Amino acid sequence: MRWQHYIFYFFLIWYSFGVILVGFNLLPTWLEWANSVFIITAGVLGVIYFVRGFGAIYGVSISTLIFITTFIVEYLGSTHSILFGSYHYTQYFAPNLFGVPIAIGFAWIMVIATSHAIVHIVRLPNRSIRSIIASLLAVVFDLVLDPVSFKVKEYWIWEQSGYYYDIPLTNFLGWFLTALVLHIVIGLFGNLLNVDKQWQRRMVLLYSLMICMFAFIALLNKLYLAAIIPVIVLAILLVTMKRDEHYV
Numbered sequence: 001m002r003w004q005h006y007i008f009y010f011f012l013i014w015y016s017f018g019v020i021l022v023g024f025n026l027l028p029t030w031l032e033w034a035n036s037v038f039i040i041t042a043g044v045l046g047v048i049y050f051v052r053g054f055g056a057i058y059g060v061s062i063s064t065l066i067f068i069t070t071f072i073v074e075y076l077g078s079t080h081s082i083l084f085g086s087y088h089y090t091q092y093f094a095p096n097l098f099g100v101p102i103a104i105g106f107a108w109i110m111v112i113a114t115s116h117a118i119v120h121i122v123r124l125p126n127r128s129i130r131s132i133i134a135s136l137l138a139v140v141f142d143l144v145l146d147p148v149s150f151k152v153k154e155y156w157i158w159e160q161s162g163y164y165y166d167i168p169l170t171n172f173l174g175w176f177l178t179a180l181v182l183h184i185v186i187g188l189f190g191n192l193l194n195v196d197k198q199w200q201r202r203m204v205l206l207y208s209l210m211i212c213m214f215a216f217i218a219l220l221n222k223l224y225l226a227a228i229i230p231v232i233v234l235a236i237l238l239v240t241m242k243r244d245e246h247y248v
Helices: 002-023 031-056 058-078 101-119 125-153 167-186 197-220 224-243
Strands: 087-089 156-158
Touching: 002 031, 002 197, 031 058, 031 101, 031 167, 031 197, 058 087, 058 101, 058 156, 058 167, 101 125, 101 167, 101 224, 125 167, 125 197, 125 224, 197 224
Parallel strands: none
Antiparallel strands: 087 156
């Protein structure tokens, strides 16, 4: 369907401007809503991936499940310090519902979709290992997302400290467990009905672009460790996938 490709191209254009405006802090206050549009569009790409891979009913069901589950988890986390630690969202990522940005649910769809696509490209022995590796990929992304969002952009504020850029270890454990449960549940929907290599590659590109953007912002703000670790993991992933005949 052409509209699916148009959304992908729209994201690429939005991304190109966003890297410059957000990276160099050129985004005017009246354009703050663009952050949410950017993340929501990335999430929609994840929905398209699931729909093309599992069919319309399962694809939409999986996406809805991810959105509702993560929204509830984020609400419990930001209001009752459950799972992730003690934190709260600011208005920089509005609109918010019950104190949680609507875009967060779409961000999780993007994270789960991209990590799902990657582990189905790389040859892994069974579903359990795929779920674990995919969940670790979600954590790798958060290693750069959280420091930038907290220290630089202040999309959310951590109310308890930790060794990694004042972010508690429970946050990364919470990310892993949330992603793991979701990937296990997705596995219950069965195998991909249609292995759409084009959209698998687009999910890999999406994951790569998101890491590179946040790593770029991290470097500009001297958060070197936050930039280096995810980029190294990403480089290893890309080399591994390039060697896989199913990806080439």
